[in-house]
Amino acid sequence: MASFALVLLLAALFLAGGLALSRGYRAEDTARTEVQQTRTFLRELSDLTLLLLDAETSQQAYLLTGAAAARRAFEAARDALPPRLIALEGAIAKSHAGAPDGITTLKALARDRMAALDAGASAETVAPGQADAGAVEAGQAATGALRREIDRLRGAELARLDRAFADADLQRNRVRLALGLIGATTSALAVLAAGLAFRTARDQARLGFVDRLAAERDRADLVSRELSHRVKNLFAVILSIISVTARAERDPRVAAQKSRLRIQALARAYELSSSHSALGTAELSDLLQAVVGAYAPAADRFRRHGPPVVLPARLMTPIGLIVNELATNALKHGAWSGPEGTLSLSWAFGQHCRLHLTWAEQGALPPQAEAPGAGPGTDGGSGFGSRMIDLSLQQAAGRMTRHWDDTGLTVEMSFDLTEDEVVAARVHGA
């Protein structure tokens, strides 16, 4: 707003300055012309004065001496008067745009004076030294009037010149003032523009900062919401573990023990997935070690073999629960129930984005009739562990086949991944 007013002011000042400048030039021109005209006019006036003086002097010389030379000199002066008057009139007409009254008076006075002088010189009756006293007085009066008129005209002319100079000075001062104001306003505008530019730059910087801050806050909000969702889900799963385990076990102590084992397995899987760079995912090898390895009677009785694979988040809980059930069974009735049996886990990608996982127990004790939940009858059986495995398989869209031979239990599992999940699994795992 202030800058707009300043620009308006500047425009007005430029207009005024231009006007003052042109008027100043015109005033100076006028003054210069005035000087030339005045000089010409004053020279004409002075020439006229000299001519009349010449005429008077030579007339008096003639009257006193009767010399012919003096008479000729007077006549020359007399004859020179008309052209001189014309020149004078011309000079004054130029400067005044038309002859003023004074010039007519002057001309009349000059002509009268010359005529009087001529008459005096022609009066041959008048003897030298006996000039008519009245005529002399009239002549002196006429000369005085003439001189006064000349002085008046000269004064008027000089006054005109002074006025012209004063006007030129006035215009020059106006130009100076306008230029000064233009300079001051321009400076103010420059300062204002610099201030504005600074403020704009600062505001933009501040805006960028605010934007970044908002983006960061949104990201933090998103992570926080996601975390909150995960935690709630986790609690729900834990509640379910307790509830379904308690439902399946008659003995409260067994129920508590199984619940604890399952929750611990979940906790290990969760710990893995929360430390992985992609939240909620983990290396398959690490998951197996954390969930299954925890039950291994000795480190050398548990082997893992497979390429690096990062499990998608959706498979973490089901695969964790499945291998947890299998591991507790192995400990109770399978390879790990005896002194020497081993468990080998191997995995690989097959066709159509399918992940194959093989669970192979070796050196197990032969199955016993009093272990209904883990023996060959487990396949499709009614045990609670089996039901949980089946549900987890459904959740993971996985398949499972089990068979039992002399060496022990072998479980073949496969899980279908999407192409994106396979890419992520391999990229992260590489």
Next chain:
Amino acid sequence: MFSGKTIMVVEDEALLALDLAMTMEDMGAEIAGPCYRLAPALELVRRRAVDAAILDVDLNGETVLPLAEWLTEHGVPFVFHTGRADPGTLLAAFGHARVCTKPSTPEHLASCLSAAMADA
């Protein structure tokens, strides 16, 4: 409480689904499902008549809302069962629906569901 009724369970967490299914069975209900994905769930309700449904909102990144719309159109009561903190948007889209926030007990969910069935 639900004897003779067919209750559908849509839940992507196997353990929760199992827990819910068992609780509902204890209360006399017959269970349809559990379904872990949207597509099988939609297929199931077209094949089989259900009296009510429990819907997890987020099915492994898929939203259950198309199924909720189908159930609304066919006058089947249901409750949302979600861990998401913003039930407001759900209620805005389904003004009549009840929302149970995870973690909740199967008993609480059952009372919510029976209230929803009483509404219908």
